[in-house]
Every structure is written in structure tokens, then in C-alpha cells.
Amino acid sequence: MLSHLPILQVILPLVAAPSCLIIRRATLVWLFTLGVCLAALAVSALLLQQVYTTGPISYALGGWDAPWGIEYRIDLLNAWVLLIVSGLSSAVIAAAHSSIARELAAGRQMLFYTLYLLCFAGLLGIVATGDVFNVFVFLEISSLSSYALLALGRDRRALWASFQYLIMGTIGATFILIGIGFLYMMTGTLNMADLAARLPAVSGTTTVLAAFAFIFVGICLKLALFPMHLWLPNAYSYAPSIVTAFLAATATKVALYLLLRFTVTVFGVDFALASLPLELLLIGLGLAGVFAASAVAIYQVDIKRMFAYSSVAQVGYMVVGIGIGTATALQATLLHLFNHALMKGGLFLALAGLVYQVGGCRIDSFRGLGRTMPWTMAAIAIGGISLIGMPLTVGFVSKWYLVAAAIDAGLWWVAILVVLGSLLAVLYVWRLVEAGYLQSPPEALAMIRREAPLGLLLPTWLLIAANLYFGVDTRLPVAVTAAASQFLLGGAAP
Amino acid sequence: MLLTSLYNYWVVIALMMIGLYMVIAQGNLIKKVIGLNIFQTSVFIFYISVGKVDGGGAPILEQGENLYSNPLPHVLILTAIVVGIATTALALALVIRIKRAYGSVEERDIQAAEDFQAAGRVAGEEKPC
Numbered sequence: 136m137l138s139h140l141p142i143l144q145v146i147l148p149l150v151a152a153p154s155c156l157i158i159r160r161a162t163l164v165w166l167f168t169l170g171v172c173l174a175a176l177a178v179s180a181l182l183l184q185q186v187y188t189t190g191p192i193s194y195a196l197g198g199w200d201a202p203w204g205i206e207y208r209i210d211l212l213n214a215w216v217l218l219i220v221s222g223l224s225s226a227v228i229a230a231a232h233s234s235i236a237r238e239l240a241a242g243r244q245m246l247f248y249t250l251y252l253l254c255f256a257g258l259l260g261i262v263a264t265g266d267v268f269n270v271f272v273f274l275e276i277s278s279l280s281s282y283a284l285l286a287l288g289r290d291r292r293a294l295w296a297s298f299q300y301l302i303m304g305t306i307g308a309t310f311i312l313i314g315i316g317f318l319y320m321m322t323g324t325l326n327m328a329d330l331a332a333r334l335p336a337v338s339g340t341t342t343v344l345a346a347f348a349f350i351f352v353g354i355c356l357k358l359a360l361f362p363m364h365l366w367l368p369n370a371y372s373y374a375p376s377i378v379t380a381f382l383a384a385t386a387t388k389v390a391l392y393l394l395l396r397f398t399v400t401v402f403g404v405d406f407a408l409a410s411l412p413l414e415l416l417l418i419g420l421g422l423a424g425v426f427a428a429s430a431v432a433i434y435q436v437d438i439k440r441m442f443a444y445s446s447v448a449q450v451g452y453m454v455v456g457i458g459i460g461t462a463t464a465l466q467a468t469l470l471h472l473f474n475h476a477l478m479k480g481g482l483f484l485a486l487a488g489l490v491y492q493v494g495g496c497r498i499d500s501f502r503g504l505g506r507t508m509p510w511t512m513a514a515i516a517i518g519g520i521s522l523i524g525m526p527l528t529v530g531f532v533s534k535w536y537l538v539a540a541a542i543d544a545g546l547w548w549v550a551i552l553v554v555l556g557s558l559l560a561v562l563y564v565w566r567l568v569e570a571g572y573l574q575s576p577p578e579a580l581a582m583i584r585r586e587a588p589l590g591l592l593l594p595t596w597l598l599i600a601a602n603l604y605f606g607v608d609t610r611l612p613v614a615v616t617a618a619a620s621q622f623l624l625g626g627a628a629p
Numbered sequence: 630m631l632l633t634s635l636y637n638y639w640v641v642i643a644l645m646m647i648g649l650y651m652v653i654a655q656g657n658l659i660k661k662v663i664g665l666n667i668f669q670t671s672v673f674i675f676y677i678s679v680g681k682v683d684g685g686g687a688p689i690l691e692q693g694e695n696l697y698s699n700p701l702p703h704v705l706i707l708t709a710i711v712v713g714i715a716t717t718a719l720a721l722a723l724v725i726r727i728k729r730a731y732g733s734v735e736e737r738d739i740q741a742a743e744d745f746q747a748a749g750r751v752a753g754e755e756k757p758c
Contacts, residue, residue: 302665306665
């Protein structure tokens with residue numbers, strides 16, 4: 136049983152997804168989905184523990200050995216990302232019941248849970264597999280289900296946003312497919328470890344360069360790296376609140392994992408940095424994203440949209456970490472992957488609570504929220520502080536590592552810009568705090584306390600508490616990410 | 630010589646560019662979906678061309694036949710074709726719902742409706758997000 140963990144991780148939600156359609160009762164389906172997510176979380180915790188103590192696990196699918204069959208290869212990097220994805224998915228689905236019941240028609244709720252599990256399975260599959268074509272297949276499983284999830288939004292603009300995302304996403308995925316084709320042409324293999332071993336022999340060719348370019352652009356489209364982020368704000372703003380929380384906490388993280396996996400493991404740092412000015416490109420685009428997206432976020436009236444732009448900015452920080460490319464910088468990226476999932480998961484769930492009670496999340500809805508919905512507002516405030524990167528929150532930990540890595544690498548200007556970028560976050564978070572605590576609620580609502588339902592509030596606070604807990608007790612994430620980044624760079628250097 | 634020996638790759642590039650151009654330049658959503666299809670199809674042809682071995686037959690064990698085309702890219706692309714069909718179906722389903730919601734499948738009209746709605750919201754109309 137234990138030796139089959141890598142495949143169980145993916146197959147469990149994949150098989151469970153259609154089962155939702157048989158159950159049919161909304162509450163039962165929800166409990167079932169929650170159970171599946173928690174089981175997946177348990178599997179990924181076991182996997183991480185196993186990898187941390189005994190090293191990478193290789194699982195040959197159907198007993199066909201590695202370069203011929205499909206291999207699932209779990210090392211510290213993907214065990215870490217698997218834990219993040221399944222942990223956040225469990226927290227989000229725990230909050231889903233009341234919010235989904237409010238935002239979706241009764242007939243559609245069951246479909247939501249089916250799509251949720253399919254998307255979840257796709258994301259886990261991308262992370263677990265060691266085969267590049269398998270990556271494409273799982274990428275499309277998760278993408279197609281996320282287009283449908285987005286289109287569940289009540290607003291008609293959700294449809295338009297979903298269509299635009301479908302076009303961009305399909306172009307991105309097809310680019311990745313072209314890149315994989317080029318790699319196969321040159322090496323005759325699809326296995327990541329095998330590719331990494333064979334690529335150096337042909338790395339001088341234009342074909343490999345083209346493969347890298349196609350895969351890089353394809354992943355950046357999925358990642359919503361500035362300036363390829365245009366699909367993201369619309370998609371996040373009009374989707375049902377729970378879907379936004381789910382995608383914000385998991386989908387971009389998985390795309391970032393892919394970027395890391397391809398640049399560091401498959402192509403190798405030496406190739407990636409030698410053949411393209413990748414360092415400059417990633418740092419430049421990352422920082423441009425931080426400033427452009429934060430600046431736009433300040434002027435947003437719709438708060439979901441504001442946090443969507445903030446997500447684009449946060450992706451920028453993670454990409455800067457990859458661009459710097461030292462062990463500390465990669466560790467900062469991996470830390471921020473985890474921390475940003477906690478922040479945005481918590482924030483978007485808090486917004487789901489607001490939408491549940493108020494029916495909208497424009498800035499006017501925040502007036503006096505500190506009095507009418509104190510717990511929700513406090514969650515948003517703490518999440519926002521973590522987003523800025525104040526001490527005692529997780530945001531501080533990853534920014535600290537990123538700035539330290541930039542200074543270590545002699546990139547003073549990067550360190551200064553990262554800190555300045557965080558100041559922009561102060562501006563947009565302050566607007567919420569000001570509206571929530573310093574303005575009085577609209578007359579009609581002044582004296583009514585109407586907190587979000589407990590089912591929503593508890594998971595929100597679980598994530599917000601995790602923001603504080605891991606901001607103080609950093610042992611687990613720091614230990615795992617330090618080992619993972621060492622492993623990544625150690626594996627890349629001959 | 631280069632033109633004739635690699636002509637299927639030239640076809641791939643031509644189709645790819647036509648498809649991408651349609652996706653970007655066409656305002657009609659159906660035409661965008663068609664463009665996306667052409668774009669994907671070009672990649673299918675690319676994979677199939679990669680797997681072809683000169684003079685090789687179908688990879689079936691048979692007397693006197695010992696040069697085979699590589700079946701792996703062909704199998705891969707079967708999967709990609711399925712993915713492509715799913716994408717097209719989903720895109721068309723979305724177009725149908727967009728048509729119902731906006732009354733049009735022209736990007737320009739939809740954008741205009743959005744801008745109109747956005748203008749209404751600035752004037753103070755509260756809408757759920």
C-alpha cells in the first residue's frame with residue numbers, strides 16, 4: 136500500500152470525481168469531496184515524510200520501467216508542492232458548502248464538486264509525474280475543468296472571462312506541447328530524468344533552444360507572469376468565490392512548479408542561463424510585474440479584482456527568486472509558494488464570507504466592516520499584513536529570504552525594489568483597513584452584527600492562523616525548502 | 630531540395646501561423662475557435678511527421694518487414710486530439726452561453742456591453758462581484 140502512494144495521490148481524486156455525480160445530494164457530495172481531499176492530504180503528508188527521510192521515490196506506472204513506461208518521481212520539490220496543493224484544497228473545500236449553496240443554483244452544486252475534484256486531480260498529476268507528456272495531459276485536465284469552474288460564476292462576465300482564459304490557456308498548453316515535441320525529436324525520450332541526462336549532448340542545437348522557448352512562454356502564460364497575466368484578473372473576479380480561492384491558492388503555484396521543474400531539472404541551470412539571458416528576463420519581468428500589478432491593484436474598486444492583481448504581483452516575487460538562481464533564492468521562491476498559498480487562500484475565503492453576507496465585495500461593502508463582521512474583517516486585515524510582509528507573519532519570512540538572497544548575489548537594486556514593491560502593497564491593504572475600521576457602516580446596517588457562517592469562518596481562520604503560526608515557528612517550511620533547493624541545485628550540477 | 634524534403638514541416642508552420650493569426654485577429658468567437666483548432670491541428674501534423682521513418686511500414690510484426698515508423702508520437706497525438714476535441718466542445722458550449730447572455734458572438738459587441746455596464750457601475754449601481 137505504502138509503495139503505491141505516488142499513484143494513489145492522483146488516482147484518488149480522479150476516480151472520486153465522477154462518483155460525485157452518483158451521490159447527487161449536495162451535502163453528501165460536499166462531505167465526500169472533503170473526505171477525498173483530506174485523504175489526498177494524508178497521502179501527500181506521508182509522501183513528504185517518506186521523501187524527507189529516505190530520498191526520492193520512483194514509481195513505475197503499470198510496472199513498465201522508467202525510460203519506456205511513465206514514471207512518477209517524487210522528490211522533495213514536488214512532495215512539498217503536493218502538500219501545499221492538497222492542504223489548501225482541503226481547507227478551501229471545507230469552507231465550500233455554505234458559500235456554494237448561496238452562490239450556485241441547486242442543480243449545479245454537484246457539478247461544482249465534480250469539477251473541483253477533476254481540477255484537483257489534474258493539478259496533483261502535473262506535480263507528481265516524471266514524464267513530460269503526462270504533464271501536458273494533466274495540465275489540460277486541470278485547465279479544462281478550471282475553465283468550466285470559472286464559467287459557473289453568476290455574472291455573465293464570468294463566461295466571457297472563461298472564454299478568454301480558454302483561448303490563452305489552450306495556446307499556452309499547445310506551446311508546451313510543441314516544445315515537448317522538439318525535445319522528443321532530439322532525444323527520443325519523454326522521461327524528465329532521462330531528458331536531463333540526454334539534453335547536454337544536443338544542447339547546442341536550435342531545436343533545443345526553440346523547445347525551451349516554447350515551453351517557457353507556454354508555462355508563463357499559465358503562470359500569469361507579467362505581461363502575460365491579462366486573463367487572470369477577470370477570471371478571478373467573476374468566478375464563484377470558492378473557485379477563486381481554490382485557483383489562487385493552487386493553480387499558479389503548480390505553474391510555478393512547472394517553470395522550476397523545466398528550467399532547473401530538465402534543461403538544467405547551466406543551459407538555461409548560458410543560452411538565454413534568462414536571469415535578467417526573469418528578474419526584469421518579475422519586478423515589472425510586482426510594480427505594474429501592485430499599481431493597478433491600488434485603483435481597483437472590486438476587492439476580489441484587487442487581490443487578483445496582487446496575485447500577479449506575488450507571482451513576480453517568486454519568479455525573481457528563480458531568476459537570481461542561488462540556493463537561498465530558490466528557497467525564498469519555495470517558501471513564498473507556500474506562504475502565498477496561505478495568504479491568498481485565507482484572504483479569498485474571507486472575501487467569500489463577505490460575498491455570502493453582503494452579496495458583493497466592492498470597496499463600499501467594507502465600510503464599518505470591523506463592527507458588523509469583526510472576525511471576517513480581522514482575517515482580511517491579518518491576511519493583508521502578511522501580504523505586505525510585516526514581521527510575525529509568513530509574508531515576512533519569504534521576503535526576508537528573498538532580500539537576503541538578492542544581497543548575497545550582489546544584486547542590491549533587486550533587494551531595494553523588492554522592499555519598495557512591498558510598500559505598494561501597504562497602500563492597497565490600507566484602503567481596506569481604513570474602510571473597515573475607521574469608517575462607519577451604512578446607516579441601515581449600523582447595529583447589526585452578521586458574521587459569516589461558522590463553516591466559512593473556521594477554514595478562513597485556520598489559514599489565517601497558519602499565516603501567523605508559520606510566521607513565528609518557521610522550522611518546518613524552512614527545513615523542507617532548504618533541503619529541496621539544495622537537492623535541486625545539487626541535482627542540476629554534474 | 631530543402632523545400633521538398635521537409636514540405637510537411639512547412640505545412641505545419643503555415644497552418645500554425647494561420648491558426649494563431651485567426652485566434653488573434655478575428656472578432657467572431659466561432660472563428661476564434663476554428664483558428665484554435667487549426668493551430669492545434671498543425672501540432673498534430675508536426676508530431677505525426679516526427680514519427681515517420683523513411684520507408685518504414687506500420688509497426689505490426691510481419692514476415693519480411695523490419696523497418697517500422699515510430700508509433701509513439703502517433704499514440705501521443707491520439708491523446709492530444711482527444712484533448713483538442715474536449716477543448717473545442719467546451720469552447721463552443723461557452724460560446725452558446727455567451728450568445729444567450731450577451732446576444733452576440735462578436736468580440737466588439739461583448740466588449741461594448743461590458744464597457745456600458747462598467748459605466749453604469751461608476752454611476753453608483755451596485756452589482757454583485
